[in-house]
Amino acid sequence: MEPTASEAFEPSGLNRRALLRCGTMAGLGALVAAAPLLKSQGAVAVSAGAGGPEPSAPELKLTKFRDPLRIPPVLRPRDRGGYDELTVRMRTADVTVHSEMPPVTMWTYEGVFPGPTIKTVSGRPLRVVWENRLSGNIPVKAVDFASPTGRAPDPLTNYPGTAGTQEVAGVAGLEPWAAVHMHGMLTGGGNDGWMENLIGPGDVQLSAYPNAQAATTLWYHDHTHHVSRFSVYAGLAGLFLSRNEEEEALGLPDGARDVPLVLSDRNFDVDESGALVGRLVHKVEMIGPQKLMRAHAAPYTLVNGVVWPYLDVAPRWYRFRIANAANSRMYRLMLLADGKPVPGALKVIGTDQGLIDKPLAVDGALNLSPGERVDVLVDFSAFRGQALKLVNTLEGITPGASNKLNDLLEPDVMQFRVADQRPSGRFVLPETLSPTFKRLSHEDVPHDRAPRWVVVVGPGSTNVPELWEMEEVDPAGITFPTAGVVQVRDAEGAVVTLRRTAMAYDDGNTFTVAHGSTEIWKYLNLAASPHPMHVHLSHFQVLSRENYDISGFDRATRGSSRPIAFKAAAALEAHELGEKDVIRVGTAGQIGPNATVGELVTVALRFPVVGRGVHHCHMLEHEQHMVRPLVVSPAAHLQAGGGGHGHH
The missing domain is CATH 2.60.40.420 (Cupredoxins -  blue copper proteins)
Structure with a gap:
């Protein structure tokens, strides 16, 4: 050969x-x-x-x-x-x-x-x-x-x-x-x-x-x-x-x-x-x-x-x-x-x-x-x-x-x-590994559009955990708690109201994003266990991990009775500071119930390829029910078709 x-x-x-x-x-x-x-x-x-x-x-x-x-x-x-x-x-x-x-x-x-x-x-x-x-x-x-x-x-x-x-x-x-x-x-x-x-x-x-x-x-x-x-x-x-x-x-x-x-x-x-x-x-x-x-x-x-x-x-x-x-x-x-x-x-x-x-x-x-x-x-x-x-x-x-x-x-x-032998080799740990790698800064991410929200929720009527795609809505006229509606209060005290748009794999309203774009996705875990989230057709950097009090989520109604509230910023781990395609959302290795401890993980995704893919939980026992389609389309196609940031 x-x-x-x-x-x-x-x-x-x-x-x-x-x-x-x-x-x-x-x-x-x-x-x-x-x-x-x-x-x-x-x-x-x-x-x-x-x-x-x-x-x-x-x-x-x-x-x-x-x-x-x-x-x-x-x-x-x-x-x-x-x-x-x-x-x-x-x-x-x-x-x-x-x-x-x-x-x-x-x-x-x-x-x-x-x-x-x-x-x-x-x-x-x-x-x-x-x-x-x-x-x-x-x-x-x-x-x-x-x-x-x-x-x-x-x-x-x-x-x-x-x-x-x-x-x-x-x-x-x-x-x-x-x-x-x-x-x-x-x-x-x-x-x-x-x-x-x-x-x-x-x-x-x-x-x-x-x-x-x-x-x-x-x-x-x-x-x-x-x-x-x-x-x-x-x-x-x-x-x-x-x-x-x-x-x-x-x-x-x-x-x-x-x-x-x-x-x-x-x-x-x-x-x-x-x-x-x-x-x-x-x-x-x-x-x-x-x-x-x-x-x-x-x-x-x-x-x-x-x-x-x-x-x-x-x-x-x-x-x-x-x-x-x-x-x-x-x-x-x-x-x-x-x-x-x-x-x-x-x-x-x-x-x-x-x-x-x-x-x-x-x-x-x-x-x-x-x-x-x-x-x-x-x-x-x-x-x-x-x-x-x-x-x-x-x-x-x-x-x-x-x-x-x-x-x-x-x-x-x-x-x-x-081995019990004299150490050999002259390797010295480099001070610099990849001069081409760069952590994203405030200037590198978009600020002119709302982020995507993905909420992980514990088992409901189907007895399995759920993955909710959400959109921001005006809270006027909404009675709390309402099924599929979640309010979140951030570190500055601002409250955002989110409404579920899709959950099952074959629901409509697929996330459709522009090829070459950068988007902010916010993963909020309201479940009692962590979930690793994986996005196809993309790579991302983790911007922040924050602890939230999720006791305001009404598990019976499946909505928040009071806002999910910011508690404290959390540190990113060493292996979370590079380019990623999977991120854990939720505390790892914790013993005991953590029903009142939630986590919000914010990531900046880049989409360098086009086509139809999925985003899902990478716990394989959850993959069939915590999975949603994802479409990456040329930006010109979205504009010609009257689309844009949001749902398809």
């Missing part, structure tokens, strides 16, 4: 030339099956550090830190002159996730979970043939269980198997339809993986990606309408990396020290003896007489498709590209040494859409909601001969401690074993 423009960048996984010889990776499945828990080549040369396997909670039956972290194989496109080209096949495969249990049947990209990491060069247009070769019905057993008197103090979601549950009707027979969304790629609506344009086995989805954006970490995943919570859970997810000269000039850790960490949680079935079997179980708790569905959570944490892995590292700087690919779990990550948090250990250098201007140390925990990515650097040179843990924790508990009530029976994520 002829060299491609991207071959200057060495992969951190399997041998580059061996993969290139595979063409469209016809032999990749057999290659990975032969080495189900293969380490990266560079990691093999690192001397073993301290640490070792540890027992997990007895009910979980698996040993922690027994298996090495698996680095996903790398796919690079062919050079076709003015663009690059790639074929990626979906197929059913048996995947080893832990050496102490049988392989798990999954729907995959190219036979591996997560799918191969696609590596490209920014500015090189890319065409991908997504080929559906999946077989059989969905390899997921979906069950739920009732807690009629309220949340269970130790819910069944903490444990494997299906005892005490009932099967969810209609899931077992799902056939392998698919729609691939390149999450974060700024591509037009026709190539975005529209969730209703499905392909069946033997069919292909042809997608053209401009790839005209900053060097960054994106991810691709299934986006099939109504059932993405099951299809992604079945294994249809993988990473996409792009590089450019600006990033290369920084001399960041590369090769085996540039490590992807794809986080997810899964549950598995057991046989009659209680032993784990290779079948995925999607289990949720239904609370109270209304049977309100809790956010999905599973007891086994997977990193790059391995349950509680370990990674041998040298006492040097490493780069970790962390992606939360879980259905609904929010990861509140800390690095522990000797059981205690290491302050500032994680240095954020990039966010969803690329590098930021300067490194930022994480103060406390790194909160990562589903769909978010973060690029961090970690220096292990001070920990030679030690073992460190990356853990998931919750606010209000000791980092590394268990919490059954909140589905955290086993908080460990992975182990780092630092």
Whole structure:
């Protein structure tokens, strides 16, 4: 095969030339099956550090830190002159996730979970043939269980198997339809993986990606309408990396020290003896007489498709590209040494859409909601001969401690074993990362038109959370509370009255925006839990996060009896200061009811591509009912048609 423009960048996984010889990776499945828990080549040369396997909670039956972290194989496109080209096949495969249990049947990209990491060069247009070769019905057993008197103090979601549950009707027979969304790629609506344009086995989805954006970490995943919570859970997810000269000039850790960490949680079935079997179980708790569905959570944490892995590292700087690919779990990550948090250990250098201007140390925990990515650097040179843990924790508990009530029976994520050798390498943390990145200022955002309002509301008559699109109205003549009407009092005391214009996916009044425009969107969370909001066809910066008293919202009437009132400004987190495509709206990791604590997050969105897309909650269990269409149209078309800012 002829060299491609991207071959200057060495992969951190399997041998580059061996993969290139595979063409469209016809032999990749057999290659990975032969080495189900293969380490990266560079990691093999690192001397073993301290640490070792540890027992997990007895009910979980698996040993922690027994298996090495698996680095996903790398796919690079062919050079076709003015663009690059790639074929990626979906197929059913048996995947080893832990050496102490049988392989798990999954729907995959190219036979591996997560799918191969696609590596490209920014500015090189890319065409991908997504080929559906999946077989059989969905390899997921979906069950739920009732807690009629309220949340269970130790819910069944903490444990494997299906005892005490009932099967969810209609899931077992799902056939392998698919729609691939390149999450974060700024591509037009026709190539975005529209969730209703499905392909069946033997069919292909042809997608053209401009790839005209900053060097960054994106991810691709299934986006099939109504059932993405099951299809992604079945294994249809993988990473996409792009590089450019600006990033290369920084001399960041590369090769085996540039490590992807794809986080997810899964549950598995057991046989009659209680032993784990290779079948995925999607289990949720239904609370109270209304049977309100809790956010999905599973007891086994997977990193790059391995349950509680370990990674041998040298006492040097490493780069970790962390992606939360879980259905609904929010990861509140800390690095522990000797059981205690290491302050500032994680240095954020990039966010969803690329590098930021300067490194930022994480103060406390790194909160990562589903769909978010973060690029961090970690220096292990001070920990030679030690073992460190990356853990998931919750606010209000000791980092590394268990919490059954909140589905955290086993908080460990992975182990780092630092070699007992002299630190090597001359990497110095750059003072400046991306000179082209710029935080938006007051002058950069529009002030001549009203912002868009999107309000997240707790379960109503349909027993599921709701996403309301709103418009500002004159309060004259309105009796409060009125269903679908919310008043908000800001920090200056000004009150705005909002009326719901759309809620269900097929309601009218679609947000229609002008191509090339910048808009202000305000996300107000009136629910008791956080929600990660994702907007297709755009990228944005977060301008502010503010706490609001939402006790004035009448949950029975579904409107405000008195204004939702500003309480205090809140700080943005380090990974929220760059270019984004997902933002958490609501407090992360909080224990206990927060029914009177709301949050208003203001973002400035840019729309560089045109077409029809969606904006939605990225908790996949909410995606089918917290999703609304979005249309980006050439400005001249809007003017010629008599449209403009507002609704279509």
